Amino acid sequence: MKTSTLPITRRDFAKTTLLASAAVMLSGAATFAQSRRRIRTGVIGCGSVSHSYLPVLTECPFVEVVSLCDIRPERAQQQAQRFKVAHHYPHIDRMLAGESFEFLVNLTDMQEHERLNRQALAAGKHVWSEKPIANSLRAGQELLRVARQKRLRLWGAPITVQSPQFAFMARTLAQGALGRVAAAHADYGHEGPNWSSFFYETGGGSMPDLMVYNLTSLTGLLGPAKHVTAMLSIVTPERDITEKGSIKVTEEDNAMVLLDHGNGVISHVQSGFNYFNPHGHDGRGEQRHTITIVGSRGFMGMVGYDWAPLGVDLATHEQPQLKRHATDAKGYVWQQGAALAAECLATGRELLTTPEHALHVLEIMTAARKSQTTGKRIKLASMFRWPVVS
Ligand SMILES: NC(=O)c1ccc[n+]([C@@H]2O[C@H](COP(=O)([O-])OP(=O)(O)OC[C@H]3O[C@@H](n4cnc5c(N)ncnc54)[C@H](O)[C@@H]3O)[C@@H](O)[C@H]2O)c1
Numbered sequence: 001m002k003t004s005t006l007p008i009t010r011r012d013f014a015k016t017t018l019l020a021s022a023a024v025m026l027s028g029a030a031t032f033a034q035s036r037r038r039i040r041t042g043v044i045g046c047g048s049v050s051h052s053y054l055p056v057l058t059e060c061p062f063v064e065v066v067s068l069c070d071i072r073p074e075r076a077q078q079q080a081q082r083f084k085v086a087h088h089y090p091h092i093d094r095m096l097a098g099e100s101f102e103f104l105v106n107l108t109d110m111q112e113h114e115r116l117n118r119q120a121l122a123a124g125k126h127v128w129s130e131k132p133i134a135n136s137l138r139a140g141q142e143l144l145r146v147a148r149q150k151r152l153r154l155w156g157a158p159i160t161v162q163s164p165q166f167a168f169m170a171r172t173l174a175q176g177a178l179g180r181v182a183a184a185h186a187d188y189g190h191e192g193p194n195w196s197s198f199f200y201e202t203g204g205g206s207m208p209d210l211m212v213y214n215l216t217s218l219t220g221l222l223g224p225a226k227h228v229t230a231m232l233s234i235v236t237p238e239r240d241i242t243e244k245g246s247i248k249v250t251e252e253d254n255a256m257v258l259l260d261h262g263n264g265v266i267s268h269v270q271s272g273f274n275y276f277n278p279h280g281h282d283g284r285g286e287q288r289h290t291i292t293i294v295g296s297r298g299f300m301g302m303v304g305y306d307w308a309p310l311g312v313d314l315a316t317h318e319q320p321q322l323k324r325h326a327t328d329a330k331g332y333v334w335q336q337g338a339a340l341a342a343e344c345l346a347t348g349r350e351l352l353t354t355p356e357h358a359l360h361v362l363e364i365m366t367a368a369r370k371s372q373t374t375g376k377r378i379k380l381a382s383m384f385r386w387p388v389v390s
Contacts, residue, residue, distance in 0.1 A: 045107030179297025189275030230368035283308025
């Protein structure tokens with residue numbers, strides 16, 4: 001994808017985004033009638049986020065959850081009982097050798113994704129992975145190569161580009177309502193999770209856990225980053241983790257990243273685990289603009305988090321008072337990514353979310369780390385198609 005003809009590309013992008021969004025929103029009944037195939041699904045990782053995924057997956061008409069797995073076997077067992085899943089396993093080897101399935105949903109620790117995704121692809125499974133897909137761009141690209149070679153699908157969270165609010169922002173940019181786009185800002189933070197240490201250990205950090213959402217949204221709206229400059233730090237060197245006690249923090253818990261999107265467009269994204277935030281994880285509670293974009297003739301702010309947006313405020317040269325748009329989620333929820341992927345496997349309907357986009361965001365995060373250690377501005381190489389289905 002090129003950004004040198006940004007307004008044209010944006011226009012095409014918005015048109016197809018909206019068509020694709022409409023297709024996704026209208027998906028349910030019509031295509032289900034065409035394909036009654038349920039995708040036999042295994043879920044690995046039965047911790048915190050499984051409480052959000054499993055209700056969606058077990059209600060999805062395109063999914064049959066046949067097995068669960070967790071190295072803490074009591075968690076797999078409890079979720080199997082709660083969601084009436086017939087099989088549960090304490091290890092991926094046992095899961096892969098057990099009840100047959102075709103689609104693995106990976107909800108484990110961030111550092112485990114790459115290894116488990118690789119093993120699942122090698123065993124012939126399609127994969128949905130929580131972020132990140134892998135620990136490095138090269139490893140992620142290799143996973144995608146293997147998936148393609150084996151005619152398998154690989155997707156990664158997050159799915160912020162699937163929301164109607166994202167579509168509204170894309171369309172507004174495409175219409176040129178902001179004039180010459182200059183700058184954007186996005187931020188996401190809270191006081192940090194206390195239930196698992198991996199968030200603070202090498203390969204974790206606030207970037208792959210939190211900033212990943214904003215990076216996906218901003219690159220989806222403004223195009224891939226060409227250069228990255230970053231400063232990262234550890235503000236709280238020790239943390240108390242439930243059942244573990246005090247741990248050392250070895251990955252950033254405070255990140256400031258500058259992105260050059262080309263054509264003069266610059267964005268700034270920040271994330272951290274030391275942000276006072278009265279709303280914590282509750283998306284509905286957040287009413288601030290967490291993403292803002294400004295140009296020569298307008299301003300646009302996403303209300304609430306991009307993973308659970310509540311609307312978009314827009315002010316333009318013609319209408320300088322902020323006006324709220326796109327307040328209807330139209331069925332979008334952040335935890336439906338794996339269900340949409342299963343729907344794609346069952347019906348062929350593509351997602352706006354692509355693995356190439358997830359890998360570009362992964363490259364930004366690894367480049368940000370390189371920028372911090374070298375003090376340099378880092379050039380990026382990876383590209384992705386706009387979230388477009390023609
Ligand atoms: N918790 C949330 O609200 C939330 C929201 C969105 C995304 N996520 C993402 O979801 C992922 C998991 O986060 P979480 O908060 O659920 O963490 P968690 O610690 O609550 O759960 C992770 C689970 O994976 C299991 N696990 C780890 N390695 C495993 C392995 N090799 N095989 C099988 N099981 C293994 C752990 O025992 C644990 O039960 C992370 O990538 C996180 O960024 C979490």
